Amino acid sequence: MSVHSEIKKITTETLRKMKFDGEKISMLTAYDFTTAKMVDAGGVDAVLIGDSASNVMAGYETTLPITLDQMIYHTQCVVRGIDRALVVADLPFGTYQSNPEKALESAVRMMKEGGAHAIKIEGGKEIEESIRKIVNAGIPVMGHLGLTPQSIYQFGTYKVRAKEDAEAEKLLSDAKLLEELGCFGVVLEKIPAALAQKVSESLSIPTIGIGAGPHCDGQVLVYHDMVGMNQGFSPKFLRRYLDLYSEITGAVSQYVKDVKNADFPNNQESY
Ligand code: KIV
Numbered sequence: 603m604s605v606h607s608e609i610k611k612i613t614t615e616t617l618r619k620m621k622f623d624g625e626k627i628s629m630l631t632a633y634d635f636t637t638a639k640m641v642d643a644g645g646v647d648a649v650l651i652g653d654s655a656s657n658v659m660a661g662y663e664t665t666l667p668i669t670l671d672q673m674i675y676h677t678q679c680v681v682r683g684i685d686r687a688l689v690v691a692d693l694p695f696g697t698y699q700s701n702p703e704k705a706l707e708s709a710v711r712m713m714k715e716g717g718a719h720a721i722k723i724e725g726g727k728e729i730e731e732s733i734r735k736i737v738n739a740g741i742p743v744m745g746h747l748g749l750t751p752q753s754i755y756q757f758g759t760y761k762v763r764a765k766e767d768a769e770a771e772k773l774l775s776d777a778k779l780l781e782e783l784g785c786f787g788v789v790l791e792k793i794p795a796a797l798a799q800k801v802s803e804s805l806s807i808p809t810i811g812i813g814a815g816p817h818c819d820g821q822v823l824v825y826h827d828m829v830g831m832n833q834g835f836s837p838k839f840l841r842r843y844l845d846l847y848s849e850i851t852g853a854v855s856q857y858v859k860d861v862k863n864a865d866f867p868n869n870q871e872s873y
Contacts, residue, residue, distance in 0.1 A: 612688040681717035690744055693723050698732045
């Protein structure tokens, strides 16, 4: 038997069982083949091709500009690097909100052309019919509630959401609706820890938090933030495991010096 076939792949069912067994779920973003290989080798349970690629990969200020074609390209790259993790891809802004047929078309393209194992979309009641249509086609859907960055121009700020009772109640009822509609999980972004706990305890599908405290069934971070490549982004919820910005700029500046001083390449590095 080859090593490849011995790897037990993570499925949406595995994540459900992890919640049931009380085992926390780890998720990270990846947008390219090389990073995907590293996060998979590190043992994450799920990899998210987030539309944060719009910020991190393309340098846009928001997640809105990235297109479905670009998200499909990033997903194809990631899928080639993954042996074990569940691969979830974001449907970008404007590809699922307007009508359920368009939503299904976008989700089918992401699965068929991108090779994703599941898709993620932002919102609750407002996109109910789109979720129903996608789930009915046999495509696993992950929801996303709280701070949903595709609505940034409606929110006007990236501050914590659902601090007030009315928004918290809507979020809880949206989360229950997502479960009823057949979503296999839901991301809770930047909401009070107590609310995330209440949501997590009310659902049988896993909640994956980002800035939503310790009671979620799992956690997700943007890879570039957790390895310290983004110096300018330091929200309270972020734990940096490396300072790669300093490491990489240091290595580059040493390389520049070595080239300028004719120290690189030396005889051993030449043919
Ligand atoms: O796009 C993204 O990276 C996300 C995570 C922050 C959850 O949606």
